Amino acid sequence: MSLLALDSRWRRFNDDTRQCPCCGQSFSGIYDLGYDHPDDWPHGPRKDQDVVQVGDDALNSDMCRFDGRYFLRCVLPLPVRGADDHMSFGPWAEVSEDTVQAYSATYGADPKPFSGGEGLLANALPGFEDSAQTAVTLAGTSPAERPALSAIDGDLAEAQANGISFDELLDIYAAAGNDLRPHLTQD
Template sequence: MLLALDSRWRRFNDPDYVSQSGKSFTGVFDIGYDAPDIWPHAVPREADASEVEVGDDKLSADLCRLDGTRFVHCVLPLAIKGSDEVFNFGPWAAVEAELFYAYVDVATGASEGFVGGIAFLMNDLPGFESDDPIACQLIPGAEGQRPRLTALDGPLKSAQSNGISFDQLLDIYAHTGNDVRPHLNG
């Protein structure tokens, strides 16, 4: 692939390469979110628990309820131009109660045939920030996998359709506290 000509890409994917700062990488890694951005309580990781429940609000690794709104933890894929690699965000999406319970029923084996539906992205993704939640299509994942989100409009839809550059990926990493750029320059 074309990106293989970029020495930074080769270093990023070479587990034997160690930068001057002692860092090495094994390639693309995903960025997940512990909770929807509007979640006001501790997250399970901080609480050293599998879920957090405060009054009627509840958050687990895959599901969330906050003030009567329901959320599902999803995967939002972005192909990387010039390679066959895919980077995934792990954001949360707000869904209608009916869609939420249909997803739960399939996830727990109580029923079959989850078909997905409309959802709203509930995390600000670096490079795709928005004042309003971004409308998406929630698509069932493979068995045992989280559902996928596909943006319905705007820059995020374009990025999902056309892919992102390696530099855009590096910017995403930097904005999430994972700036690897200084370690890739040889």
């Protein structure tokens, strides 16, 4: 048994039948945080549109191009120490045109494997406010999955390598605008 299993907050966080005594809210455990577009995207959110096209600038759910820059939406996993699961961010990475073309080749009638590449993180991540423009590597995945990101150095790389605590996870959610901590302290 992990020490995390002894934390009553963790048990409440993962019990979808429990209702918070102050608001009635239920929780079902770890959830991911995604991003509609790179932070620098100048044309607003995509919302329910398949593609936002403004002149030569374009944004869909997986790729973005504007001002001669190219971006891919990726997955950046963070293991949670003591848990069998991880939390993932769904940020964008600024990459070269060659990397976008290699990723585009994973689609279509004759898909090719994505060999990965290098880039820069294109979103500031809550809990890692200095993370925007962090150097990252993109790992190839199956054609049905977004590339996996790994930070090359800094706090984000350390968190990916060593995992985050449950308290750090709650801090990330709070920094993203959803402070669950008060709802997990009492029955």
